[in-house]
Amino acid sequence: MKRVLLVGIALAFLMLGYGYRGAVRDPIVRRATVTLPDWQSGGSLRVALLRDVHVAGPDMSPARLARIVEQVNALKPDLVLIAGDLVSDKRVSTHRYSEDEAIAPLGGLRARFGVVAVLGNHDHWRSTVAIRRALEANRVTVLSNSVLRRAGLIIAGADDDFTGRADPAALARAVAPLAGPVVALSHSPDIVPALPPRFSLVLAGHTHCGQIALPLIGRPATMSRYGDRFACGLIREGERTIVVGAGLGTSLLPLRIGAPPDLWLLTLKPRAAQQAQP
Numbered sequence: 307m308k309r310v311l312l313v314g315i316a317l318a319f320l321m322l323g324y325g326y327r328g329a330v331r332d333p334i335v336r337r338a339t340v341t342l343p344d345w346q347s348g349g350s351l352r353v354a355l356l357r358d359v360h361v362a363g364p365d366m367s368p369a370r371l372a373r374i375v376e377q378v379n380a381l382k383p384d385l386v387l388i389a390g391d392l393v394s395d396k397r398v399s400t401h402r403y404s405e406d407e408a409i410a411p412l413g414g415l416r417a418r419f420g421v422v423a424v425l426g427n428h429d430h431w432r433s434t435v436a437i438r439r440a441l442e443a444n445r446v447t448v449l450s451n452s453v454l455r456r457a458g459l460i461i462a463g464a465d466d467d468f469t470g471r472a473d474p475a476a477l478a479r480a481v482a483p484l485a486g487p488v489v490a491l492s493h494s495p496d497i498v499p500a501l502p503p504r505f506s507l508v509l510a511g512h513t514h515c516g517q518i519a520l521p522l523i524g525r526p527a528t529m530s531r532y533g534d535r536f537a538c539g540l541i542r543e544g545e546r547t548i549v550v551g552a553g554l555g556t557s558l559l560p561l562r563i564g565a566p567p568d569l570w571l572l573t574l575k576p577r578a579a580q581q582a583q584p
Contacts, residue, residue, distance in 0.1 A: 325518070325559075325561030326561055328562035329556050329562040330560075332374075332567075333377070334566055334568040334569075335571055336568050336570045336571070337570070337573070338549065338570065338572055339572070339573045339575060340549075340573070341575050341576065342487035342489075342507060342574055342576060342577055343506060343577045344487050345458060345487040345574075345575075345577070347457075347458045349575075350573050350575045351419075351457050351458075351573070352571060352572070353571070353572045353573075354378050354387070354417070354569060354571055354572075355386075355387050355388075355389065355569060355570040356378070356554060356569050357388065357389035357493070357510070357512070357551055357554070358390070358426070358511045358514060358551075358552075358554060358557070359392050359553070359554050359555050360391055360392075360428065360554070360556055360557060361394065361407075361555065362396060362399040362401065362402060362403065362408075363399055363403075364400040364401070364560055365555065366394070366554065366556070367403075368410060371408075371412070371554075374411075375411050376414075378415060379414070379415065383417045384419050384457060385417050385418075385420065385421075385422070385457055386415050386417045386420070386422070387421075387423070387489075387509055388412070388421065388423035388446065389423075389426070389491055389493050390423070390428075391426030391427065391428045391493060391511065391512070391555075392408060392412075392423075392428075392429055392441070393405065393432050394555055395432060396557060396558055396560075398560065405432065405433060405436040405437050405439075409440040409441055409444055409446075410444060412441070412446055413446075419456045419457040420456065421445065421447065422456065422463065423441055423463075423491075424448070424450070424463040424465065424466070424493055425437060425438065425448065425450070425466055426466050426494075426511070427468040427469045427493065427494075428557070429466075430471065449463020450463065450465045451472065451476045452476075453477065453480045453484070455486070458486060459488075459574070460484050460486050460488045460489070462480065462481055462491070463491045463492075464477060464493075467492065467493065467494040467496050467497045468493065468494045468512060472497050474497055478502050481505075488505050488506060488507070489505075489508075490505045490507065491510075492508065492510045493511060493512050494511075494530070495510035495530065495532075495548060495550050496531055496532060499532075503545065503546070507547050508549070509549050509572075510548065510550050511550065511551055512530070513529055513530055513537050513538060513550055515538035515539070515553075515565040516537060516538065516564070517556060517557065517559075517561070517565050519565045520563065536548060538550055538551075551568050551569065552565045552568045553567065554568075554569065
């Protein structure tokens with residue numbers, strides 16, 4: 307019996323080590339091409355999508371985030387979008403960084419059309435004002451149920467749905483008089499069913515792709531009221547594309563199993579131009 311107990315303890319430590327190693331590995335770059343309607347651009351646009359940065363010790367230090375920023379810059383994106391949760395206050399954190407410390411590395415992002423972000427639940431739980439101020443000090447434009455135009459796109463940034471701050475109706479009203487393709491940026495993908503069809507591309511995070519996805523068992527949790535519908539990856543629903551990633555940092559525990567950290571590099575093209583290709 308004692309031997310069985312020792313074997314069980316050893317396996318538990320091995321699993322913890324494996325999960326921590328998965329949490330601190332370099333993020334996978336996932337790539338996809340998405341065509342958009344109502345876009346008069348003659349070319350394409352490279353968009354880097356980051357989310358769930360969760361700066362906190364032991365797994366996501368500002369130094370590690372700075373290395374990820376270098377990785378993003380090497381992809382030469384035209385535009386960088388960040389889908390919230392810049393910080394983490396998990397109870398097992400070994401170090402809590404200030405808002406300025408956590409966000410400062412993002413000031414190193416380089417993209418000709420800039421960097422745009424929305425806030426997530428952890429950002430609001432920490433300090434809405436301080437997180438927003440730190441982002442703006444590092445040349446990151448923050449949207450809160452508002453829209454702006456960049457590179458021919460209408461970027462509609464939702465505030466956080468998980469904490470009840472999202473206002474899809476306000477986004478729809480803001481977009482209505484504008485011409486061009488609409489890209490929605492939201493921390494949680496749960497906003498998707500409330501958006502009108504014109505929002506043809508929705509970029510989100512929050513689910514961490516489960517963060518722990520076990521063989522046979524799957525994802526114990528996705529933090530989405532829609533279960534696995536928007537849990538992970540590139541999702542097509544009719545004419546709409548939803549992209550939900552695993553994110554960069556961790557929540558609750560500094561472990562990742564079966565859901566490695568990732569970022570997305572999306573190539574956006576006008577739909578008519580794509581259809582014309584042989």
